[in-house]
Amino acid sequence: MTATSDLSDFRRRVRDFVQEHLPPDIRDSVRRGQQLSRERTVAWNEILARHGYLVPHWPREWGGQGWTVSQQLAFDEEMCTHDAPELNSVTFDMIGPVLVRYGTDAQRDRFLPAIASGRQWWCQGYSEPNAGSDLASLATRAERHGDRYVVTGSKIWTSYAQYADWMFCLVRTDTQAKPQEGISFLLIDMKSPGITVRPIVGIHGWVVFNEVFLDAVEVPVANLVGEEHRGWGIAKSLLEFERLKLARVGENKRRRARARAVAMERHVDGRRIADHGWFRERFAELDMRLMALEANAARFIARSQAGEPIGAEVSMLKLRGSQLIQRWEELTVDALGEDALPLDPAALDGSGRAEGLAAIALTASSRRFLSRGYTIAGGSSEIQHNILAKQVLGL
Ligand SMILES: Cc1cc2nc3c(=O)[nH]c(=O)nc-3n(C[C@H](O)[C@H](O)[C@H](O)COP(=O)(O)OP(=O)(O)OC[C@H]3O[C@@H](n4cnc5c(N)ncnc54)[C@H](O)[C@@H]3O)c2cc1C
Secondary structure, X not given: OOHHHHHHHHHHHHHHHHHHHOOHHHHHHHHHOOOOOHHHHHHHHHHHHHOOOOOOOOOHHHOOOOOOHHHHHHXXXXXXHOOOOOOOHHHHHHHHHHHHHHOOHHHHHHHHHHHHOOOOOEEEEOOEOOEOOOHHHOOOEEEEXXXXXXXXXXXXXXXXXXXXXXXXXXXXXXXXXXXXXXXXEEEEEOOOOOEEXXXXXXXXXXXXXXXXXXXXXXXEHHHEEOOOOEHHHHHHHHHHHHHHHHHOHHHHHHHHHHHHHHHHHOEEOOEEHHHOHHHHHHHHHHHHHHHHHHHHHHHHHHHHHOOOOOOHHHHHHHHHHHHHHHHHHHHHHHHHHHHXXXXXXXXXXXXOOOOHHHHHHHHHHHHHHXXXXXXXOOOOHHHHHHHHHHHHOOO
């Protein structure tokens, strides 16, 4: 059998799985663009864990499946296009692989099985009010007192901290060293005394972000990952784990399907939106961009599977993939016209009962705002442009 037919069989197996096991209420919420509660997200995590699909990219000894990069990306794409919830990448793609690579035996034994069960939720405490793109200027302090660190400072934009059991956190342990050299990587129990989580309600109506205040929080030294003052290298290596995923091909396809569904159903001037020239033109342009993105992603995947370095050029996947998502969301809102204006908070949290076109319409504006974050999180577009200009084009 060829590699292509192997991959088609693999895709079919994943598709059969998701069609059989994804609870319809969760699928409908995802399709409508509603925010899922922690309970419903964990319920789906547990189904995936039972079938070996939650952490397939981890090493086998910790529950991984030994899949190729192509299989991993095909899996993500099938999940997306069949309306499975996005997994919390902070938990499964970031801290899990970090602990596999840098954790002590005790840290791995303690955390990896809990994460792989789908029940333990992590958040990422990197950004601070004055440290975003320039992350190395972070100021949260950790002072060592015997076998504990005492951590004081604040984090911001911490996604889903309100659900999290644990936070992996960058803290300054040496104020005299160069900025990158005095940073350590700590695992902090979110139930520790001195932690306050203050949710930030987004313009989209979702509560994704939080401020996290740390007031003399005691953290055992056993929760230090890697060496003291050497956390920057670990923080940077996190990016490697997901560089190829950042093309977001599956998420783009899901949005393409939504734009198409609206255009087929909504009528203006007696014609379907899909038959209006302006829509067809924009749809065709975005569709071609998506094909180009997919082809480029395939190029990087082939390089990665051949064991070749993928290089800084891969930044183009993040840049284009995130911009394209925003353009699909805009097309959907424009196709809905005035129907996208009403905001029904019940539609956002899943308690609303709208069906079909109305269900998409009620969350379309919210989703459009939500997608603004894609060109900021994980390195803003300007930062990606800088990388491409300096490291690829030599400007
Ligand atoms: C959806 C989402 C989820 C997030 N989740 C988390 C999380 O879970 N944990 C966490 O720690 N953080 C999280 N963040 C924060 C994110 O990492 C920061 O927003 C990001 O690093 C940018 O930092 P900033 O917001 O401070 O903006 P700034 O760095 O202040 O940037 C402001 C503007 O200046 C531009 N800019 C900055 N530096 C340069 C430069 N050198 N050259 C050209 N232009 C520049 C930026 O592109 C941007 O347009 C999240 C953000 C978003 C949007």
